[in-house]
Amino acid sequence: MAKLLPDPLPILPFTAPAPGSVTLPGSKSITNRALILAALAEQPVTLRGALFSRDTRIMVAALRALGFRVETDEAELTTTVWGLGGEIPNAEATIDVGNAGTAARFLTALVCLRKGGVYHFDGDAAMRARPIAGLLDALAQQGASADSQTFPFTLRTNGLPGGTVTLNASASSQLVSALLLVAPRATTPLRVELLGETVSKPFITMTERMVAQFAAQALSDYAIEGDATAASYFAALPIVTGGRVQINGLTLGPAALQGDTAFFSLLEEGKLITRVGEWVESLGKSHKRGLSADFNAFSDTFLTLAAIAPLLDGPTKITGIAHTRHQETDRVAGMARELRKLGQAVIETEDSLEIHPRTLVPGQVIETYHDHRFAMSFGVLGCHDLHGNGQPWLSIKDPGCCGKTFPHFFDVLEKLRRASLA
Numbered sequence: 001m002a003k004l005l006p007d008p009l010p011i012l013p014f015t016a017p018a019p020g021s022v023t024l025p026g027s028k029s030i031t032n033r034a035l036i037l038a039a040l041a042e043q044p045v046t047l048r049g050a051l052f053s054r055d056t057r058i059m060v061a062a063l064r065a066l067g068f069r070v071e072t073d074e075a076e077l078t079t080t081v082w083g084l085g086g087e088i089p090n091a092e093a094t095i096d097v098g099n100a101g102t103a104a105r106f107l108t109a110l111v112c113l114r115k116g117g118v119y120h121f122d123g124d125a126a127m128r129a130r131p132i133a134g135l136l137d138a139l140a141q142q143g144a145s146a147d148s149q150t151f152p153f154t155l156r157t158n159g160l161p162g163g164t165v166t167l168n169a170s171a172s173s174q175l176v177s178a179l180l181l182v183a184p185r186a187t188t189p190l191r192v193e194l195l196g197e198t199v200s201k202p203f204i205t206m207t208e209r210m211v212a213q214f215a216a217q218a219l220s221d222y223a224i225e226g227d228a229t230a231a232s233y234f235a236a237l238p239i240v241t242g243g244r245v246q247i248n249g250l251t252l253g254p255a256a257l258q259g260d261t262a263f264f265s266l267l268e269e270g271k272l273i274t275r276v277g278e279w280v281e282s283l284g285k286s287h288k289r290g291l292s293a294d295f296n297a298f299s300d301t302f303l304t305l306a307a308i309a310p311l312l313d314g315p316t317k318i319t320g321i322a323h324t325r326h327q328e329t330d331r332v333a334g335m336a337r338e339l340r341k342l343g344q345a346v347i348e349t350e351d352s353l354e355i356h357p358r359t360l361v362p363g364q365v366i367e368t369y370h371d372h373r374f375a376m377s378f379g380v381l382g383c384h385d386l387h388g389n390g391q392p393w394l395s396i397k398d399p400g401c402c403g404k405t406f407p408h409f410f411d412v413l414e415k416l417r418r419a420s421l422a
Helices: 028-040 054-065 101-113 133-140 174-185 201-216 228-241 259-269 296-311 322-326 331-341 372-381 399-404 409-421
Strands: 021-023 044-048 070-073 078-082 092-096 115-122 153-158 163-167 190-194 221-223 244-248 273-276 279-282 292-294 316-319 345-348 352-356 364-366 394-396
Touching: 028 044, 028 054, 028 078, 028 101, 028 174, 028 201, 054 070, 054 078, 054 092, 054 101, 054 399, 101 115, 101 133, 101 153, 101 174, 133 153, 133 163, 133 174, 163 174, 174 190, 174 201, 201 259, 201 296, 228 244, 228 259, 228 273, 228 279, 228 296, 228 372, 228 409, 259 273, 259 296, 292 296, 296 316, 296 322, 296 331, 296 352, 296 372, 322 331, 331 345, 331 352, 331 364, 331 372, 364 372, 372 394, 372 399, 372 409, 399 409
Parallel strands: 021 244, 044 221, 092 115, 163 190, 292 316, 364 394
Antiparallel strands: 044 078, 070 078, 115 153, 244 279, 273 279, 316 352, 345 352
């Protein structure tokens, strides 16, 4: 478990270029998909390099509540699930999904494999505002019935007979992924027909590829990729501090499951970094030009770029992010609010942010809205030595919210800072 941090947490700037090496935690998106697929397997499956964080612990606890045998070893980063081939052992359960979107959507679809099931779902206050109605409507077409279109709700299930279901997934690609994960266990083939467009399509591709991986052979072991979204913070760090960072555990190229690796290509094409193998290196101050990009397909990383935009020359424009208003918090409005607090000029629309750098205002406490990505993104910005004397100028409220996906983030950042002094 991560140690208890001061709240708010002052960020100690780097006074020398970043050196050193980072080993990424396992991907949350892959770990939670793999937990569902392992529960649907015909035999025990061990996940290696699994993430242990709030979101994945919520998923493990829920599977146990449903009657699955799940054994974890945090020291070895392994989780073993005894799959039951599509059977849901317990006909009734109470499931708390916290603010874990993957757990909320994937478990809602999973329990519908059970005939005659009654499942009580609830989550954090923020989850009660997050989209689930489109998935519940699709599952109703399969015979399920929910007593509410938002959390909390009780879901009565009738199995998945299959056929064609229509789905409005405009708010979240996780609604599509939830159905794709359980579709192979429907009584007859289940086809998902989208009503309009969805967002973050690489996550749907990830789900399809993982379903195929688990179906291709009787897996006993499954390796989890390092978290590409977490990697974005360490890709951005050399832009803030200079120097270079080695990022271990990230899969890039055609073999990668995670669409958020596109963030690396964006920084390279924008000439903010150069990459050689696992090393990411700053190209220096003369190359710190603002960027303009559509983040719809890899929107979890937009906060990383937005947070360091005050250090770039010229405006940075980020588009394709309207759907992030319905994630852990309203990420568009929250980012605009915190950047303005730091003295930046921000033009906000429903779907975009345009950030015009101004002199940074020190002494600010960044509100994180219980959202891990605010904490980590602004944590990287705080590594900038604004005063030139290594003294903190920015603090992060509720740094423990990083426990959602990266419990040791600030420990890793501090180790890199100390390494820069050696």
